[in-house]
Structures are given as C-alpha cells and as structure tokens.
Amino acid sequence: xxxxxxxxxxxxxxxxxxxxxxxxxxxxxxxxxxxxxxxxxxxxxxxxxxxxxxxxxxxxxxxxxxxxxxxxxxxxxxxxxxxxxxxxxxxxxxxxxxxxxxxxxxxxxxxxxxxxxxxxxxxxxxxxxxxxxxxxxxxxxxxxxxxxxxxxxxxxxxxxxxxxxxxxxxxxxxxxxxxxxxxxxxxxxxxxxxxxxx
Amino acid sequence: xxxxxxxxxxxxxxxxxxxxxxxxxxxxxxxxxxxxxxxxxxxxxxxxxxxxxxxxxxxxxxxxxxxxxxxxxxxxxxxxxxxxxxxxxxxxxxxxxxxxxxxxxxxxxxxxxxxxxxxxxxxxxxxxxxxxxxxxxxxxxxxxxxxxxxxxxxxxxxxxxxxxxxxxxxxxxxxxxxxxxxxxxxxxxxxxxxxxxxxxxxxxxxxxxxxxxxxxxxxxxxxxxxxxxxxxxxxxxxxxxxxxxxxxxxxxxxxxxxxxxxxxxxxxxxxxxxxxxxxxxxxxxxxxxxxxxxxxxx
Numbered sequence: 001x002x003x004x005x006x007x008x009x010x011x012x013x014x015x016x017x018x019x020x021x022x023x024x025x026x027x028x029x030x031x032x033x034x035x036x037x038x039x040x041x042x043x044x045x046x047x048x049x050x051x052x053x054x055x056x057x058x059x060x061x062x063x064x065x066x067x068x069x070x071x072x073x074x075x076x077x078x079x080x081x082x083x084x085x086x087x088x089x090x091x092x093x094x095x096x097x098x099x100x101x102x103x104x105x106x107x108x109x110x111x112x113x114x115x116x117x118x119x120x121x122x123x124x125x126x127x128x129x130x131x132x133x134x135x136x137x138x139x140x141x142x143x144x145x146x147x148x149x150x151x152x153x154x155x156x157x158x159x160x161x162x163x164x165x166x167x168x169x170x171x172x173x174x175x176x177x178x179x180x181x182x183x184x185x186x187x188x189x190x191x192x193x194x195x196x197x198x
Numbered sequence: 199x200x201x202x203x204x205x206x207x208x209x210x211x212x213x214x215x216x217x218x219x220x221x222x223x224x225x226x227x228x229x230x231x232x233x234x235x236x237x238x239x240x241x242x243x244x245x246x247x248x249x250x251x252x253x254x255x256x257x258x259x260x261x262x263x264x265x266x267x268x269x270x271x272x273x274x275x276x277x278x279x280x281x282x283x284x285x286x287x288x289x290x291x292x293x294x295x296x297x298x299x300x301x302x303x304x305x306x307x308x309x310x311x312x313x314x315x316x317x318x319x320x321x322x323x324x325x326x327x328x329x330x331x332x333x334x335x336x337x338x339x340x341x342x343x344x345x346x347x348x349x350x351x352x353x354x355x356x357x358x359x360x361x362x363x364x365x366x367x368x369x370x371x372x373x374x375x376x377x378x379x380x381x382x383x384x385x386x387x388x389x390x391x392x393x394x395x396x397x398x399x400x401x402x403x404x405x406x407x408x409x410x411x412x413x414x415x416x417x418x419x420x421x422x423x424x425x426x427x428x429x430x431x432x433x434x435x436x437x438x439x440x441x442x443x444x445x446x447x448x449x450x451x452x453x454x455x456x457x458x459x460x461x462x463x464x465x466x467x468x469x470x471x472x473x474x475x476x477x478x479x480x481x482x483x484x485x486x487x488x489x490x491x492x493x494x495x496x
Binding site for chain 1: 205206208209210212213215237238240241242244245246247248249250252253255256257258259262263265266267269270272273386388389390391392396484486
C-alpha cells in the first residue's frame with residue numbers, strides 16, 4: 001500500500017519560518033525537484049541548475065524570517081527565489097559570452113521562465129490537493145475526460161464528481177493565489193507574472 | 199427565463215463542457231455569471247498549459263543536500279540527515295508535526311496531502327488506472343453464508359476499488375495532548391446514490407480510545423437499519439461497528455487498527471437475520487488524513 005501524505009506542506013512551511021532545521025530538509029525533499037526542474041529548463045548546464053537548487057535553499061533559509069506562511073505558500077516562495085537566481089545566471093552569461101557555444105540563443109527569456117514557473121507550480125498545487133479532488137481534476141485537465149467519463153471511470157455518482165470538480169477548482173484557486181503571493185514575495189523577486197490569473 | 203448558473207455548472211463550463219443552450223444564452227447577457235465564470239476559468243486555463251513533463255518531476259539528487267546544509271549553517275545533527283536516505287527518514291517528524299497541528303485545530307486544506315517530490319509519478323499513474331475489479335473480489339468476510347452475499351461483497355469490492363485507487367492514507371500516530379479529543383484522520387463520505395448526501399467521518403481519540411463521529415450525516419428513513427463498517431484497503435475484509443443512527447459517535451473496539459481498515463462504509467441492512475454486509479451501501483469514503491474541507495460550500 002502506498003503511504004503518502006506523511007509530509008505535511010503547511011507544517012513544513014510554518015516550521016521553516018520558525019527556523020526548525022528539519023523543515024529545511026523536508027522542504028528540499030518535497031520541492032527540490034520543483035526547483036531543479038525550473039533551473040534545468042532555464043539554464044543549459046546541469047551543474048548550473050544544481051548550483052541554483054543549492055543557492056535557492058540556502059537563500060531561502062537565510063531569508064526565512066521574511067517568509068510569511070499565512071500569506072504565501074512555500075513552493076511559490078522557493079520558485080520565486082530560484083527564478084531570480086536563474087535570471088542572474090543568464091545575465092552573467094550574457095556579460096561574459098562563451099566563446100565557443102552560443103549560450104544566449106537557446107536560453108529562455110525571463111518571461112518564458114515565468115511561464116515555466118507557473119506551469120510547475122500549478123502541477124505541484126494539483127498534486128497536493130486532497131486525493132479525491134486531485135484524481136478528478138487530473139482526469140478533467142489532462143486526460144480530456146468529461147464529468148460523465150470521470151464518473152464512469154471512477155465508479156462515482158455524477159453529483160459527487162461535479163462536487164469534487166467544483167470544490168477542487170475552488171481550492172486550487174485559493175492555493176494558486178497563495179503560490180502567487182509566495183512567488184511575488186520572494187527575496188529579490190522582480191516583476192514576475194505572478195498575478196496573471198487574477 | 200434561465201436563472202443564474204449554479205456553481206457546479208460554472209465549474210464544468212470552465213472546463214469546457216457544454217452546459218446547454220439556455221444557460222449559454224443567459225451567460226451571454228449576465229455580467230454576474232460572467233464574473234463568476236472568470237474565476238474557475240483562470241484556474242483551468244493555467245492548468246491547460248501544464249504538460250506531462252511538468253507533472254512528473256524527478257526529485258532533486260540527494261548529493262545536493264550537503265552543500266545546502268553547509269551553506270545554511272545547519273547544526274551537525276541536521277546535516278547528518280544527508281547520509282541516511284531521503285524522505286523516509288522524515289516520516290516521524292512529519293507525522294508528529296501534523297498530529298500536533300491537528301490537535302491545535304489547524305485545518306489547512308492542504309494538510310496531509312502528499313508533497314510532489316515524495317511520489318512524483320504516483321498521481322498520474324493512479325489517474326490512468328481503470329477502475330478494474332480487484333483480484334480479491336470474492337473475499338470471504340464472515341463465512342456464514344456463501345450464497346448471494348458473495349456477489350454483494352464482489353459489488354462492494356468493485357466500487358471500493360475505484361475509491362482505493364490511489365490509497366493515499368495518512369493515518370497519524372496519536373499524540374497525547376491536553377485536549378480530551380484529538381483528531382486523527384477524516385474521511386469524505388461520498389453519497390453513492392440519490393438516497394443520501396455527502397458527509398464526513400472524523401476519527402478522533404478520546405481518553406486513549408478511538409472513536410468515529412460524523413458531520414452532516416442525514417440517513418433517510420428506510421426499511422431496515424443502517425450499519426457502519428470499516429473495510430480494508432484490499433477489500434478482503436471488513437469489520438462491523440454496528441448499527442448507526444444520525445448524530446451517533448461510535449467507539450472503535452480496542453485493538454482495531456484503522457490503518458488496516460481505512461474505508462468507512464455505511465450500508466442499509468434488511469432485518470433478515472444475515473449478519474453479513476448487504477451490499478447496499480449509501481455512503482463510503484477513505485480515511486485520508488486531516489484534509490478538512492474548509493472552503494465555503496456555495
């Protein structure tokens with residue numbers, strides 16, 4: 001039996017803000033992959049991407065007192081820090097162009113970083129929904145299922161599926177608002193496309 | 199004249215499902231409904247841009263941890279975590295913190311949900327599984343009758359299988375607190391047909407004993423009586439907790455581990471002298487940690 005849900009994001013965020021060192025490790029376990037994915041898709045070199053992951057979590061820990069778990073979500077805040085770090089790296093690369101490789105050409109511009117960050121945060125937020133809502137919304141979003149299809153596939157009554165869809169969307173909206181708050185509130189966050197969904 | 203669209207319809211419309219010509223005509227000229235639609239639509243539009251690659255993120259390699267621990271200036275004890283594996287090591291702390299939050303009445307919606315790095319592929323894998331009948335469908339629960347009731351248990355098994363697809367159970371170790379009752383886990387109970395409305399079961403500890411209480415449980419009058427069951431995740435066994443009425447709190451027998459029987463089921467039983475499950479369930483849900491839904495129910 002798969003046992004998941006043992007690491008609770010809210011309590012990680014709260015303990016992180018309070019300076020509980022174990023929360024840094026838990027945040028790394030939970031969202032290191034998220035930060036790495038953003039860095040990998042932004043920077044060409046795997047070594048640079050891994051550097052950004054390390055810098056992001058170190059930056060986050062040092063700035064933890066500026067993180068407000070009541071306003072923003074920790075994954076969004078981490079992504080905001082990583083985004084800044086990635087852009088700094090891209091700019092440093094532009095100032096010192098690689099004589100061999102044409103680095104700037106195939107690396108994304110900051111607005112593309114924001115688009116990637118948004119997609120990764122949405123995927124993360126869906127993955128952390130209560131299990132029934134998550135399953136229903138995954139089928140609706142990404143498997144092209146109508147609520148009829150979902151009801152049939154999961155053996156649930158139509159009304160239940162509709163209710164999961166509505167409540168899941170409401171919850172997801174609240175969660176994404178807080179991810180956006182977290183991202184916009186990250187140290188050094190410039191003008192990310194954090195409010196695009198409002 | 200078509201009335202305002204209901205919340206459920208707005209949600210479906212935001213997902214691109216048709217809601218009917220009358221509703222569309224109303225939507226066209228109703229600014230309130232347009233505004234109400236824009237909120238879920240903003241969410242579905244963001245979700246539509248997410249690719250399969252975005253949803254399947256490998257965890258960051260563990261070797262990055264040492265540099266983070268050093269850069270952050272963690273105490274030696276915290277750094278050592280790097281050497282002894284990954285997320286598994288943190289279960290006890292995650293559990294304890296979670297149970298603590300629960301005892302304080304903390305009801306964040308995301309509580310107990312799996313972190314994305316913890317099981318990156320599980321969500322999509324589970325979603326793509328068909329609701330296949332389980333292999334243990336002919337499980338013998340109470341071997342008094344082998345006749346029609348076998349079929350009933352098979353039916354239960356098939357529908358429970360859909361429910362148990364993902365099986366993200368997060369029962370928490372009970373922490374001793376000042377509060378006489380400490381919430382341990384809860385289950386959203388789906389109404390399996392028109393006879394009932396969704397309800398919620400809350401598993402809590404009181405004076406060292408586990409008990410199940412119900413929110414919004416409204417059992418209709420019926421020919422027979424309602425019975426409460428806990429069913430195991432493999433649907434190979436179930437335990438009866440006896441007849442159930444609205445507003446009742448049911449104590450679990452001492453020694454019964456709800457982690458082994460995480461599915462809460464309410465059935466309608468005829469007065470036929472047969473102690474096995476009738477196969478006629480009204481409500482069912484899985485104890486899945488503390489994910490109390492604190493959103494306004496529009």
